[in-house]
Amino acid sequence: MSDYAVKIIPKSPQMEIADAALDSAVRCLESKLAAGGIEAHSYDTPAFIDCGSNLEEIRCPLCGEELSFDWWGEAMDTAAGDGFASLEATLPCCGEKRSLNDLDYHFPCGFARWEIVVMNPAEEISPGCIVELETILDTPVRLIHAHI
Numbered sequence: 221m222s223d224y225a226v227k228i229i230p231k232s233p234q235m236e237i238a239d240a241a242l243d244s245a246v247r248c249l250e251s252k253l254a255a256g257g258i259e260a261h262s263y264d265t266p267a268f269i270d271c272g273s274n275l276e277e278i279r280c281p282l283c284g285e286e287l288s289f290d291w292w293g294e295a296m297d298t299a300a301g302d303g304f305a306s307l308e309a310t311l312p313c314c315g316e317k318r319s320l321n322d323l324d325y326h327f328p329c330g331f332a333r334w335e336i337v338v339m340n341p342a343e344e345i346s347p348g349c350i351v352e353l354e355t356i357l358d359t360p361v362r363l364i365h366a367h368i
């Protein structure tokens with residue numbers, strides 16, 4: 221049986237956060253949502269927060285061309301060599317530069333220095349709950365829906 225996780229990350233890949241704010245956000249979720257487990261993680265450099273087997277294709281956000289996983293893997297290796305300090309890559313389709321964070325991932329993925337992982341939630345996280353989380357975390361968030 222596969223697991224489903226909702227990962228909550230900041231829209232900004234470089235944003236850092238205080239542990240206290242992360243703890244409050246986890247407690248807020250625990251009080252509102254039945255789930256298999258809710259955990260927060262933080263990282264020294266931006267990590268790629270993926271959607272697991274839900275990642276089917278990646279497209280250029282500018283011209284819509286499908287990007288090969290080979291090209292993307294190389295771009296990821298280059299950025300990782302630098303600790304993801306820069307996420308900028310030159311797109312092979314239209315030659316423009318864009319952040320790897322802003323590619324059109326289907327399903328959505330992103331880069332972040334922290335995440336809150338909600339394992340097997342019994343229901344969707346409501347829009348009202350997300351607004352409350354954004355207030356506690358003091359940043360707009362992105363939700364990643366992952367099958368693991």
Ligand SMILES: [Zn+2]
Nearest residue numbers: 280283313314
């Ligand atoms: Zn393009």
